[in-house]
Amino acid sequence: MEKRQDIVLGLLFAGLGIAAAWMATEYTGASGNYPMVLGLILALLGGAVTVRAVRSGRSEARALIEAPAKMITTAVIATLYVGLVVPLGFYTASFLLMLALPMALGFRQAVYALVVALVFMVLIYLVFSVLLEKPLPREALLSFFASGA
Amino acid sequence: MEFYTNAFVQVLSFGPLTAMIGATLLGVFIGALPGLNPVMAIALLLPLTYSMDPLVALAMVAGIYNGSMYGGAIPAILLRIPGTPASIATTFDGFPMADKGEAAKALKIACWSSAVGGIASAIALMTVGPLLARVTLFFGPAEYFWIAIFGMASVGVMVGSDPVKGIMAAVLGLLIGTMGIDNLSGQARFTFDQTWLLGGLDLIVVLVGLYALPPVLQLAEKADLKGLSAAQLRLNDVPFKPGERRALIPTWLRASGIGIGVGILPGAGGNIAAFLSYNAAKNASDDPASFGKGNPQGVAAAECGNNADNAASMIPALALGIPGNVVAALVLSALTIHGLQPGPQLFHQNPVLVGGFMMEMLLTSVLIFALGGAVATRVFAQFQRLPGVLLVPSILILMCVGVYVINGRPVDLWVMLAAGLAGYFLEKVNVPLAPVILGMILGPMAEQSVRRALLISRGDATELLTRPISAALAIATVLVIIWPIAKAMRRRRDAGKA
Numbered sequence: 001m002e003k004r005q006d007i008v009l010g011l012l013f014a015g016l017g018i019a020a021a022w023m024a025t026e027y028t029g030a031s032g033n034y035p036m037v038l039g040l041i042l043a044l045l046g047g048a049v050t051v052r053a054v055r056s057g058r059s060e061a062r063a064l065i066e067a068p069a070k071m072i073t074t075a076v077i078a079t080l081y082v083g084l085v086v087p088l089g090f091y092t093a094s095f096l097l098m099l100a101l102p103m104a105l106g107f108r109q110a111v112y113a114l115v116v117a118l119v120f121m122v123l124i125y126l127v128f129s130v131l132l133e134k135p136l137p138r139e140a141l142l143s144f145f146a147s148g149a
Numbered sequence: 150m151e152f153y154t155n156a157f158v159q160v161l162s163f164g165p166l167t168a169m170i171g172a173t174l175l176g177v178f179i180g181a182l183p184g185l186n187p188v189m190a191i192a193l194l195l196p197l198t199y200s201m202d203p204l205v206a207l208a209m210v211a212g213i214y215n216g217s218m219y220g221g222a223i224p225a226i227l228l229r230i231p232g233t234p235a236s237i238a239t240t241f242d243g244f245p246m247a248d249k250g251e252a253a254k255a256l257k258i259a260c261w262s263s264a265v266g267g268i269a270s271a272i273a274l275m276t277v278g279p280l281l282a283r284v285t286l287f288f289g290p291a292e293y294f295w296i297a298i299f300g301m302a303s304v305g306v307m308v309g310s311d312p313v314k315g316i317m318a319a320v321l322g323l324l325i326g327t328m329g330i331d332n333l334s335g336q337a338r339f340t341f342d343q344t345w346l347l348g349g350l351d352l353i354v355v356l357v358g359l360y361a362l363p364p365v366l367q368l369a370e371k372a373d374l375k376g377l378s379a380a381q382l383r384l385n386d387v388p389f390k391p392g393e394r395r396a397l398i399p400t401w402l403r404a405s406g407i408g409i410g411v412g413i414l415p416g417a418g419g420n421i422a423a424f425l426s427y428n429a430a431k432n433a434s435d436d437p438a439s440f441g442k443g444n445p446q447g448v449a450a451a452e453c454g455n456n457a458d459n460a461a462s463m464i465p466a467l468a469l470g471i472p473g474n475v476v477a478a479l480v481l482s483a484l485t486i487h488g489l490q491p492g493p494q495l496f497h498q499n500p501v502l503v504g505g506f507m508m509e510m511l512l513t514s515v516l517i518f519a520l521g522g523a524v525a526t527r528v529f530a531q532f533q534r535l536p537g538v539l540l541v542p543s544i545l546i547l548m549c550v551g552v553y554v555i556n557g558r559p560v561d562l563w564v565m566l567a568a569g570l571a572g573y574f575l576e577k578v579n580v581p582l583a584p585v586i587l588g589m590i591l592g593p594m595a596e597q598s599v600r601r602a603l604l605i606s607r608g609d610a611t612e613l614l615t616r617p618i619s620a621a622l623a624i625a626t627v628l629v630i631i632w633p634i635a636k637a638m639r640r641r642r643d644a645g646k647a
């Protein structure tokens with residue numbers, strides 16, 4: 001398991017290094033030398049990790065993900081959240097995340113989750129919108145109501 | 150002396166003072182929650198400090214850093230769960246003390262020891278830092294190049310379990326640091342015709358992703374649905390025996406010295422300082438068998454050692470611009486986002502800021518005495534009743550808001566997510582993340598220094614090795630890289646023979 005992971009890791013880094021060195025050949029003068037050298041060193045180190053893993057006789061078990069279902073669920077919901085922050089608005093998307101993610105991870109106390117979500121979102125609003133006056137993605141619901149009025 | 154008097158006056162003004170108090174309390178809270186750590190908290194905080202006064206921003210960093218190192222002792226003592234990696238050694242005697250009904254006493258010892266270690270470390274920073282900065286005034290571009298390479302090499306080989314992967318991570322960071330327009334020639338590098346990449350990848354965006362997302366995903370994997378019960382967090386007050394407090398003084402002195410020494414070394418962190426201090430206290434004890442069974446000296450040594458590492462780790466960061474650990478790298482990031490260039494010139498160009506930050510490290514350590522007492526500890530311990538699954542979306546939201554407010558660009562959210570997922574898998578395959586960030590910070594300094602040195606010497610590369618200091622630094626760099634690799638190879642060969 002560990003051996004296979006290290007072979008893939010080494011190949012990935014070696015590929016990345018070669019690609020970077022190759023791209024650096026197109027840069028003029030000294031601005032290309034530095035990234036080219038770095039790319040070649042990265043390729044060498046990646047190659048060294050791969051060769052070491054191939055030559056190593058033992059392969060210890062090393063789980064890449066401890067709880068795949070929970071990790072993938074969280075990663076997918078986080079990706080959806082990042083994708084929805086701009087179209088839905090920051091507060092709407094964040095409030096939905098506060099409710100959806102704990103439920104997806106098995107939390108069944110809806111009222112508890114709702115109270116924590118409300119308190120947390122009010123705190124975020126007070127800190128970022130009132131105190132620090134940071135511009136955040138506009139709420140789609142507000143635009144919808146405004147256009148309706 | 151005037152250097153510190155001016156800084157002291159500035160630090161005691163309303164903004165920095167309230168920031169120190171608030172951040173120390175926040176730090177204790179963060180340290181007390183297993184799954185949260187000071188690096189993640191400071192990474193989340195940095196984007197919000199763009200519009201703040203630099204002294205206020207650094208006060209918050211100092212408070213969170215010192216506060217969280219103590220806060221980590223709360224779950225370590227009450228539940229045998231280290232709140233931060235640096236409090237693992239605190240569990241050895243802290244939890245047995247709590248088991249004997251002496252939890253409040255153990256927490257008091259942890260609080261005092263953290264404060265003593267932090268104060269000693271801040272004094273070391275205030276005395277050694279300016280001296281080291283004065284020496285580095287003699288450095289030219291060649292020396293700066295080697296200092297940057299030495300810093301990255303030592304962190305690369307020391308932070309992880311595999312030196313080759315550590316160096317590989319540092320080179321990756323250096324390569325990421327070259328993205329965007331080259332300051333010296335104007336050439337766009339690795340921008341893939343994307344205008345948002347012309348300025349390179351934003352350090353804070355990558356940092357938040359790398360350091361905040363992996364722990365969030367790990368928290369989600371654990372899926373804690375209940376939190377702790379009130380019974381698990383009940384504290385009983387047991388008074389100190391006569392002379393028990395005074396007996397801690399030699400342990401504090403020893404642990405402070407060890408913590409400061411470890412802090413100055415690049416790559417070694419608070420956990421190493423705590424373990425070494427704990428072992429030293431055990432070896433010096435008349436009754437070493439009592440360690441691990443609830444000896445207050447064990448708690449004092451571990452907590453004093455891990456806090457004594459804090460300010461000392463800032464010595465190479467402030468004096469040389471070389472961060473010794475990730476929090477020091479974050480401090481350098483805080484300085485650069487305020488347009489300040491870390492390194493010896495900082496002491497001359499912004500003496501109030503550097504002196505002020507040193508004072509803030511000292512005062513936030515003193516604040517632990519005042520704010521980290523049993524009452525505050527009781528309050529913070531109650532937050533551990535919150536189910537872990539509710540923390541997961543909360544941190545994700547803080548990450549997004551923090552990253553979005555930097556440039557107001559949705560694309561940064563995607564970069565953060567990608568960096569976080571890459572960080573999660575890299576950690577799983579034993580590639581340390583700290584060298585990636587150090588590479589991004591030190592890369593531009595290394596490149597500009599080497600190109601300036603070559604310009605001065607008209608392309609003669611031997612200039613990088615013929616000056617005495619740069620030659621010494623080059624040899625030290627080679628030794629730092631070769632020594633652990635040779636050690637690992639010998640260990641592997643011995644294991645093969647066995």
